[in-house]
Amino acid sequence: MADEESIKDLECSRSPSLSIRAGEAIFEQGSHSDYIYNVISGWVSLHHTNREGNSAIIGFALPGDVLPFKRLTKFYNFSAVAIDNVTVCPIHASRQVRLEHHHPEYDALHRGVVEQALDLAETNLAAHRFGAPAEERVANLLWSLAFKCLRRPPSETDRVVVPISQIQIGLATGITPVHVSRTLRALRQAGLLQFDRHMILIHNRAKVEMLVGASTNGWGSEHASDINLS
Amino acid sequence: MADEESIKDLECSRSPSLSIRAGEAIFEQGSHSDYIYNVISGWVSLHHTNREGNSAIIGFALPGDVLPFKRLTKFYNFSAVAIDNVTVCPIHASRQVRLEHHHPEYDALHRGVVEQALDLAETNLAAHRFGAPAEERVANLLWSLAFKCLRRPPSETDRVVVPISQIQIGLATGITPVHVSRTLRALRQAGLLQFDRHMILIHNRAKVEMLVGASTNGWGSEHASDINLS
DNA sequence: CGATACGTTGAGAATTTTCAATCCGAGTGG
């Protein structure tokens, strides 16, 4: 993990970082280039759009995450859109190769990121197929985002600020914004958790964990630092 | 592609192949071992089960596919269950290493499989979030399976035999079996396609392609041979 | 001929969407 950080630092120190304003895209689905991006600050939403123009959020990237997770595939499979103001460090493919040469563990690291992303996507996919009700999906998303922010399970005393709106919650769970609103009300009135003005509050951790536990699936795209290279 | 085949042949010729009877598992989610499996004959369904015991199919593996797609992660993220009688060729991790040593392109090949699996999972996930109606999801699955069997777009004259039941269709699309039945009737009566007694018939290719096109997402897990190493 | 697994059908219930109206807060220009 220390290694990983040092690798990133080393790499980023050589690349000029890039600023993206809220709402703008870092890269677009379907386009291609030889860059991957290391998120330095801000939140990024990962959108997949189909031919009819429907768009869904398949993940979020936070500082420390690397986008996209792939290397061989040339075309981006999703768009990365800045939720708030974002700074990223672009890394060119050739640099990756050099990096790997100097740090043999980088290869395994990258591989781990990809494999973890795959696990997550599969788990999320399965969770969706179970037909979990809206309450569970929303609770799951908020719990996971809070977890990802704090890097530990959130408790009743935490106030987790996330830069997303109910619309994003809808896109990320496959629920209509109006139904997200109703679902949030239900969760609040049931004393489980609360999402208001970009702030997540866990009211009853035990209950939330029980509800969420059913479809445990760590949301929000993979922290490279979650990798266990043991 | 020729290379890939030769690598597999080479490898499989040294390992005793394994027979699994219909309904039995090749490996179970949560367990771990150092083997990956190359499917020689028969169909395999990939199940993900959550803590409440709900199970969903996240993909199918056909002859030529390799399971699981990962290498670093030790624990299987899904169960692989034989749909009909299946023959697989187990490959031990140590063998992978040796293989890679002799054939440098094997590394890229494997990486490609993983990345492709990730793309597919993400696309499927997004498709689900769009909230596509049952008809579209079922049509999409059947079209993709037919495509995968024929290795080309199916036409009105093809009769594609697949060893799955309506129950599997339900598990793979997140729809109740009884609603699968109704959906199939609707698709048949609308003159789109037909699924009866394990046989897929496309009645109107243009219409099906239009319906399916919206959420194009190649189903049924990734053929290694689909990889483009150019 | 049962037993068993899969498929079909009907009717009511539950969930979610759609549409439409309204509200609220933050920014903007006068």
Place this chain on the structure above:
DNA sequence: CCACTCGGATTGAAAATTCTCAACGTATCG
């Protein structure tokens, strides 16, 4: 400072989709 606007959020009511439960049909296999 105020009116205005605009994007989110909320609410209500009706419509659509899918699920559940329960019954029944049909084929296969020993």
